[in-house]
Amino acid sequence: MASQSAFHVKLVAIDDTPESLELVTEALSDEPGLRVFTATDPEDGLDIIFHERPQIVLLDLVMPKLGGMEVLERVVEFDPSIEVILMTAHYSTESAVEAVKKGASDYLNKPVSISVLREKVRKLMEEARQHQRSLTLDSELLSASQFEGMVGRSPVMWELFARIRRVAPHYRTLLVTGATGTGKELVARALHQLSPVSGGRYVVCNCSAVVETLFESELFGYVKGAFTGANQDKMGLFEYAHNGTLFLDEIGDMPMNTQAKLLRVLQNQEVQRVGSLTARKVDARVIAATNHDLKSLITQSRFREDLYYRLSMVEIRTPRLTERKEDLALLEHHFIRKFSEQYQKPIQGLTQRAQILLAQYPWPGNVRELENVLGSACMMVMGDVIDIPDLPENIRKGASGGELPAALTAEPEKDLSLEDQERRLLVSALERANGNQSQAARLLRISRDRMRYKMAKHHLK
DSSP states (O other), X not given: OHHHHTOOEEEEEEOXXXXXXXXXXXXXXXXXXXXXXXXXXXXXXXXHHHHHOOSEEEEESOOSSSOHHHHHXXXXXXXXXXEEEEEESSOOHHHHHHHHHTTOSEEEESSOOHHHHHHHHHHHHXXXXXXXXXXXXXXXXXXXXXXXXXXXXXXXXXXXXXHHHHHTTTOSEEEEEOOTTSXXXXXXXXXXXXXXXXXXXXXEEEGGGSOGGGHHHHHHEEOTTSSTTOOSOEEOHHHHTTTSEEEEETGGGSOHHHHHHHHHHHHHSEEOOBTOSSOEEOOOEEEEEESSOHHHHHHTTSSOHHHHHHHTTSEEEOOOGGGGGGXXXXXXHHHHHHHHHHHTOOOOEEOHHHHHHHHHSOOTTHHHHHHHHHHHHHHHXXXXXXXXXXXXXXXXTTOOSOOOOHHHHSOOOTXXXXXXXXXXXXXXXHHHTTTOHHHHHHHHTOOHHHHHHHHHHTTOO
């Protein structure tokens, strides 16, 4: 509860009339847990907003140099979750409708009624506190929803976790099936960690990456002189995984002749190194995984039916992300926290419109694709909240509203460091803003002071 009591709602009031700001400050001075910031200059007010990230903005509609509608657009572009209340002595139905369309939450006539102002601000303060409580609950829920490196609270994931717990102490061979990116290796690791051989080695063989002619020697080893280049005895993966677990990923890509030898090993618990006349006893648990339909491969004579039945005595299927949409927000929170720590950036989360966009995306690459998307967004974001322009282009397609140019939103190049990526973003923003630092800062959703700091850091003028 201490953290809740320490939470303060921030309000920024922007009005070119100092008397109006004094009235607002005095009217709200007794509101507990509210911090009020004021500015008579709209540019200064925007800087305060970019730096303080308030929950509420009170905004005069008619101001010199920069009108309230333009300030409203910039605030909404920066963070659509900020509640903006417009104030004006020149009310018109047309301007009120336009303000709501552009993202304002309310519209007040001047002179502002103190009681009405207090009532509206109190309501927004309570909503902000509820949002903060929700964030705290999300963090607690994330901790409670993690299972051996996996995250989920949907019924299909609870069923998956329960199945893993039940079979882990007993399985000898096991088959994990599911689409690409659904976390089959995480399931295999969980099975190993919860098994009686968790103290032994966990050995991984990616069957799709092994050259066909080397499969037998890779799995079973060889003796010196068995073939050209065999200058010494070599232990195979089965022997290396003795008293542990061998994970055969993409088992559907294993050649047929190797499948026959694998079947014999599973039946006899013995391996025979290439070139050797003697067999060696091995005691390794075997987990196979595939994104193929093995029954279909059997009908095509590409997978042995007897091996399939040997492996699938126990079968665990990992669900697609579309089957566990209840977990999407939880996974987003999990990956943003992960990459925030990895990149050492204080990223708080996603804007509401970015969350909506991610919820509408079909996720053909499942959880792995979501992880890659959020990893890219966490690298690209310059502020502390991920918005639509920070997302990769394929996710942003179909998003409404203006987008940043491709140079500002392209996916990170793998050969560039985080520092180089940041410098590229700064240069692109400055080019688009024709060298105007304030405009470039708004494009990147950071304050002018932070823009100057980053420019000095990267030696930009």
